[in-house]
Amino acid sequence: MQKKIRIKDIARLAGVSAGTVDRVLHNRGNVSPKARQAVEAVLKEVDYKPNIHVSALSLKRTYKIVITTPNISPGEYWESIHHGIRHAKEAYANLKLTIEVLTYNQYDIFSCMKVFRQIAEMEMDALIIGPTFHNETNALCEKMDERNIPYIFVDSNNEGACPLAFFSSDHYMCGTLMAKLITSLIPANSKIGILQAVRVGNQSANSTILRKRGFMDYISKQERAYQVLRIPFSVEEPENNETYLSRFFTDHHDIPGVVVMNSRGNYVASYLDNNHIHDVKMVCLDLTAPNVEALKKGQIDFLIGQEPEYQGFRAMKTMLEYLIFKKPVNRENYVQLDILTLENIGFYKRFNNILS
Amino acid sequence: MQKKIRIKDIARLAGVSAGTVDRVLHNRGNVSPKARQAVEAVLKEVDYKPNIHVSALSLKRTYKIVITTPNISPGEYWESIHHGIRHAKEAYANLKLTIEVLTYNQYDIFSCMKVFRQIAEMEMDALIIGPTFHNETNALCEKMDERNIPYIFVDSNNEGACPLAFFSSDHYMCGTLMAKLITSLIPANSKIGILQAVRVGNQSANSTILRKRGFMDYISKQERAYQVLRIPFSVEEPENNETYLSRFFTDHHDIPGVVVMNSRGNYVASYLDNNHIHDVKMVCLDLTAPNVEALKKGQIDFLIGQEPEYQGFRAMKTMLEYLIFKKPVNRENYVQLDILTLENIGFYKRFNNILS
DNA sequence: TGTATTTTTGTGTACGTACACAAAAATAGG
DNA sequence: CCTATTTTTGTGTACGTACACAAAAATACA
Known part of the structure; x- marks a missing residue:
C-alpha cells in the first residue's frame, strides 16, 4: 500500500x-x-x-448558499430535510459558510411566487430548492441559469429545469411498492381506499400524481381485480375532512385496506381508531412523528420512508463539493424507499448515528 | 451564530x-x-x-488495528462488513493506521482456535471481532482484557465478554419480522417451512437461535395456528442438501411459505425454480449477491438486510474515535432491519453513495 | 543594448492541532 | 543563599492545502 x-x-x-x-x-x-x-x-x-478537510481549512473565501422549501413544521417531512442539510454543514465545519433559509406556503402559490421573486435577486453562490409549484420553480430556475448560479432539487425533480442534480425518491416506484404491500395484506378482489391530496393551482405532474400512476399500473397488472376508491381529503381545509372520512367509511364499511399517498396517514388512522373501526389495513407514507406513533400503535401496517435527512445531507454535501472542489456530480439521485413496520421502526434512527 | x-x-x-x-x-x-x-x-x-480532521493531520503516532472475522467470500455478508471497515479507514485518511486482517473458517472450531491463539499474542492497539464460536471468542476477550486492549464486536454481541461496543442487528426482532412478513403472504393456518443452519460444535446461543426464537414467539402469539416445519440443511456438507430439499418438498408439496434464517436463501430459491415449484412465498436474509438476484427474479418475496457495511463502518469509526479522541462510546448499537422487495431493492446502494 | 512591462515561478504564511524542546519557575539539598 | 534538580510553562514546527506576494524569467519597445 x-x-x-x-x-x-x-x-x-x-x-x-x-x-x-x-x-x-x-x-x-x-x-x-x-x-x-x-x-x-x-x-x-x-x-x-486532495485532502478536502485540509482544503477547507485553508480556504479563504466564504460561500453563501440559499435554501428554499415549503414551510417547516416540527416532526414533519421538510424538517427532516433541513436537518440533513444542517448536518452536512457541520461535516464541513472548517468552511466559512453562510446559509439563508427562505420557506413558502406550499398550499399558496402567491406565497411561493413572492419568495421566489425575492430569491431571484439575492446574492448567493448556490441554491437548494424543495420544489412544489412546477411553473414557478422553472421560472426561478431560468433566472438562476442566466446568472450562472447552480441549484439542486430535493424531494422531487422539476421537469424542464436544468439542475446540477436532484435528490428524490422514485415516486412512481413508491406507488408501485405501496400497491404491492397493500395487496399482500388484504383479500383478493377487494376494495382499496386511496387518499391523494390534490393541490389547488398546481395542475402539473407532481410526486403524488406519479405515485398514483405507479399504484394504478401495478393494480391493473394483477390477475386479481381490485376496486380502487378515492377518499376525499383536503389539506388546505382540514375542517371538512372529518365529514369526508365519515361519509366514505359509512358508504364503504367493508373496506379492508387504505393507502395514503401523502404524509397525512396518521389523520386517517386516528379517525379509524376514534370510531372503533379496526381491521382496516393501512399503508402510509413518510416517517413523520404522528405517522411513526400510529405505526407503533399498530394502526398503520406499513410505512414507507423516503430518507428525507439523507436527501438534504447529500444535496448540501454535493453542492459544497461541487463549489469548492469542482467534484463531478451525478445528476439523478434516487434515495431508498424504506419499508417500516412495528417490528423494525425502532432501529431507524440512522441519521442520529451517522454524524454524531 | x-x-x-x-x-x-x-x-x-x-x-x-x-x-x-x-x-x-x-x-x-x-x-x-x-x-x-x-x-x-x-x-x-x-x-x-476539536477539529478531528486537523487532529488526525497533526497526530504523530501510528495505530495498529486487528480485524478477525469468518472467511470472506465475494458478494457475501462478511465481505460487506470488511468493505465498511475499509471505508471508515478512508474517512480518516490523515491517520497513520495499519490494519491486519485474520480470518477463520466459521465451520471449523479448530481454525478459529488457531487464529485466536495467534491474535492473543499480537501487538496491537485495538481489535474488531466478528464472533462465531462463543467460548473461543470469550477466551480471546479475556486475554484482551488482561492486556487492556479494547475490542468491538460486529454482527453479534458475545454474551459474557466486555466489549467496548457491539454493532449488530437485533436477531430476535429479525426473527419476529420474518414471521410477520411470511404470515402476511400466506393463508391463515397453513404450514411454514423454516431453514436454520445449526453449527456443529457450537451449542451456545447464536444469532440463528435468537432469530428462531423471535420467529416462534411471534407465531405462537397469533390467533391463527401455523404449522412450522424444519427444513434439513447443512452448510458444512452441501452435497446432501439437494436430497434434503427434495425429500422435504415431496413430503410437503402443499407448503405455501418458506423462511430462511441464514443467508443461503438463494439455495432454496434455486431448488424451487429448477424443480418448477412456484407459488412458494419466501422470506430470506441478507443482501448477498445471489439473494439479491433471486429477489430480482421474483423467487424471493422479502429479503431482510442487516446493513453489514454500516456495521463495519461504524465499528471502525467508533474504535478510531475512541482511541484517538477518547470519544465516549455507546455500548449497544443495533442496526436497521431493512425490508427489501423487487420494487425497492434497486435503490439500496447506500454505502456506495455515502462515502464516495 | 538597456529599460519597462508582463508573464511565470517560487517562497512564505495561515488554518487548528499535536507534540518536541527550550525557557522559566518552583522545589530540594547542602 | 546558591546550585542542582524537578516541575511547569511557553514557543516553535509539522501536517497538507490555499493563496498572497516577491523574485525571476520572458517579452516588448525604444
Missing part, C-alpha cells in the same frame, strides 16, 4: 514548485505551457486526491 | 498558553493545579469541539 500523494510530491515529480501545481489544479492561469504539460503528465500518472 | 472556539481561544480565556490547554485536554500531566483549574473552568463554559 503506497503512501498518499501530496501536492509537494507532484511538484517534485514534475520538476516545478508547489505553487505551480496549485495553479494547474485550480486553473488559476499564469502557467507556461511547458510547466502545465509537465504537471498534467504527472497528474495522469498518479491518483491525486 | 458564534464562531468556533479553538485551543488558542481557550488559552486566552484561561490566561495560559496553548500548550497548557493541550496538556489538560490530553491529560499529559505536568500542569499546576492552578492552571488546570483555570483551563477546566473555561472548558466548562465553552463548548469546545
